[in-house]
Every structure is written in C-alpha cells, then in structure tokens.
C-alpha cells in the first residue's frame with residue numbers, strides 16, 4: 001500500500017452534532033459551486049452531498065433500475081442511521097442527463113413525481129424538491145410533492 005496523503009488524527013472525526021440536511025445534486029460542473037452557496041444562504045453548514053447525474057431524475061426515470069435502488073438505499077442510510085431529517089432534491093435546466101431539455105415544465109413534473117416517490121418511501125423525511133435555472137434556486141411546492149398526494 002502506498003500512502004498518497006498524510007494527515008494527523010487518531011480516528012476519523014465525527015462532525016459536531018448530527019448532520020440534519022442532505023442535498024441530492026447533479027454532477028454538472030456548471031452548478032457545483034452553487035450547492036455550497038445555496039446551503040450557506042439557508043444557514044446550512046455541513047450537509048450530506050449526494051452527487052449523481054440528473055439528481056432527482058435518477059429516482060423518477062433511471063436509465064438502469066439499480067441506480068434508483070442504490071440511491072434509495074443511500075437515502076435510507078443517511079436518514080435512518082445518520083440522522084438526516086431534510087433532503088433537498090434537485091433538477092436543473094439544461095441537464096445533460098435529461099437530454100439538455102430547456103422546458104421548465106418537464107423538470108417541474110420530474111420534481112413533483114420524485115418528491116411524491118420520496119415522501120411515500122420516507123414519510124419521516126422532509127423532502128424539498130428544488131429547481132435550478134439561470135435565475136436562481138426555486139422550491140417546487142404542490143400537493144403532488146407531498147406524501148398525501
């Protein structure tokens with residue numbers, strides 16, 4: 001084994017207090033810097049980043065069913081075992097995983113469906129479907145995004 005990086009600690013440190021937020025975010029480099037700025041705007045310090053192509057699309061319309069299963073397993077772990085209470089699940093305009101669609105309605109439908117799937121699967125997890133476009137980060141609200149819909 002070859003050591004590539006050296007740091008000094010006796011064991012891997014745990015964060016101060018539980019991390020209560022997670023962000024399901026697309027890998028697109030155009031929006032990577034935005035995640036930290038958005039979290040800071042909300043007053044969220046540490047959060048669990050779930051970086052995957054398409055963000056919430058992987059739950060609604062994965063190219064391979066195993067992608068959605070793995071993502072659901074990951075969300076179950078961070079929620080039930082690591083204490084995450086709130087999940088921001090995003091889609092963004094011109095997403096390559098969505099064939100670069102420029103139709104906001106497409107993404108809103110995706111977010112509503114994804115929010116519904118997540119709320120049913122994880123009723124104790126607060127789901128915040130968010131849409132990112134050139135003007136900002138928008139919370140998608142509506143009855144379809146809740147577990148009751």
Ligand SMILES: [Zn+2]
Nearest residue numbers: 026028095096
């Ligand atoms: Zn994307």
